[in-house]
Amino acid sequence: MTKRISLTQYLVEQQREHGHIPGQLRLLIEVVARACKRIAIAVNKGALGEVLGSAGSENVQGEVQKKLDIISNEVLIEANEWGGHLAAMASEEMDDIHVVPNRYPQGEYMLLFDPLDGSSNIDVNVSIGTIFSVLRKVGHNRGVSEEDFLQPGKFQAAAGYCVYGPQTTLVLTVGDGVAMFTLDRETGSWVLTSENVQIPADTKEFAINMSNMRHWDEPVKRYIDECLAGKEGPRGKDFNMRWVASMVADVHRILTRGGVFLYPWDKREPAKPGKLRLMYEANPMAFLVEQAGGMATNGHQRIMDLGPTKLHERVSVILGSKNEVQRVTEYHLESAQTPSQE
Numbered sequence: 001m002t003k004r005i006s007l008t009q010y011l012v013e014q015q016r017e018h019g020h021i022p023g024q025l026r027l028l029i030e031v032v033a034r035a036c037k038r039i040a041i042a043v044n045k046g047a048l049g050e051v052l053g054s055a056g057s058e059n060v061q062g063e064v065q066k067k068l069d070i071i072s073n074e075v076l077i078e079a080n081e082w083g084g085h086l087a088a089m090a091s092e093e094m095d096d097i098h099v100v101p102n103r104y105p106q107g108e109y110m111l112l113f114d115p116l117d118g119s120s121n122i123d124v125n126v127s128i129g130t131i132f133s134v135l136r137k138v139g140h141n142r143g144v145s146e147e148d149f150l151q152p153g154k155f156q157a158a159a160g161y162c163v164y165g166p167q168t169t170l171v172l173t174v175g176d177g178v179a180m181f182t183l184d185r186e187t188g189s190w191v192l193t194s195e196n197v198q199i200p201a202d203t204k205e206f207a208i209n210m211s212n213m214r215h216w217d218e219p220v221k222r223y224i225d226e227c228l229a230g231k232e233g234p235r236g237k238d239f240n241m242r243w244v245a246s247m248v249a250d251v252h253r254i255l256t257r258g259g260v261f262l263y264p265w266d267k268r269e270p271a272k273p274g275k276l277r278l279m280y281e282a283n284p285m286a287f288l289v290e291q292a293g294g295m296a297t298n299g300h301q302r303i304m305d306l307g308p309t310k311l312h313e314r315v316s317v318i319l320g321s322k323n324e325v326q327r328v329t330e331y332h333l334e335s336a337q338t339p340s341q342e
């Protein structure tokens with residue numbers, strides 16, 4: 001029988017072999033993983049745990065909060081407040097940052113999360129998840145403010161997600177490749193089930209919400225039209241389409257078998273750069289995807305190079321198999337160089 005490696009053993013080994021996971025970061029990741037286990041239990045109970053349905057409130061984005069959005073947020077805050085070695089936290093479901101109180105010495109890290117991704121799928125029993133990102137606090141011996149969080153994604157110390165699906169899987173990077181851990185419900189431990197995850201550079205599968213087609217910009221229309229044209233079209237191959245409407249599940253599929261995911265800017269809300277959130281969704285997923293050999297851009301620039309101007313900033317997202325993301329990005333650049341016909 002092959003040896004089972006737990007999350008703790010994996011992190012300790014990474015620390016010993018590569019020396020790049022400080023003790024505080026290792027403990028922080030373990031606390032997040034423990035919180036995800038508690039969220040998985042709540043998700044699993046479903047109607048029996050009275051966790052389904054709307055909470056009757058709205059978040060800072062004006063989106064209706066589900067009960068599980070709030071429960072998951074509370075679980076993550078509570079777990080990390082005393083056990084997470086943190087200076088502060090920020091969440092998609094909270095207007096402002098949450099500074100960890102009365103700590104000396106103050107924690108070196110800041111945690112950002114989308115506590116429950118794919119909220120529209122909760123009540124219909126489709127995969128959902130938790131996405132998280134870890135930043136270092138620059139400048140010790142002083143308080144922490146929202147500005148401390150406004151760092152480009154390339155400075156993330158760690159990122160990951162947990163997908164609550166047929167299996168509960170934790171996917172993690174600390175900047176040295178991507179590892180996947182499956183929750184063994186009988187023992188309650190996270191068991192390493194994939195290491196050095198690699199996204200194939202080419203794919204025949206795309207993920208986009210096709211109902212927004214009429215709102216898309218030219219380069220996105222061009223790319224999807226070419227995919228839809230199949231064997232007879234310029235791409236010379238047939239493409240398949242998937243859209244779970246939970247970013248965690250769509251990205252998990254891409255990390256597992258390749259593909260390209262797009263949630264681009266569109267004309268519905270032209271003033272907003274996109275639907276997805278830079279700090280809680282795009283940055284952590286971009287870090288994972290790049291660590292697995294893929295690519296992530298907003299159509300013009302690498303996502304992890306973007307300098308955030310506010311906590312809840314939104315962004316256009318194209319990520320996954322390198323050659324496809326490259327192609328969509330080139331289409332955007334070409335279109336920017338072509339004078340408008342209007």
Ligand SMILES: O=P(O)(O)OC[C@H]1O[C@](O)(COP(=O)(O)O)[C@@H](O)[C@@H]1O
Nearest residue numbers: 114116117118119120209245246247
């Ligand atoms: O319903 P749409 O517009 O296709 O959007 C789906 C997208 O919205 C999201 O659910 C947003 O996440 P939240 O549930 O955290 O708000 C993404 O996970 C997903 O990619």
Ligand SMILES: [Mg+2]
Nearest residue numbers: 114117118281
């Ligand atoms: Mg989300």
Ligand SMILES: [Mg+2]
Nearest residue numbers: 114115116117
């Ligand atoms: Mg969410």
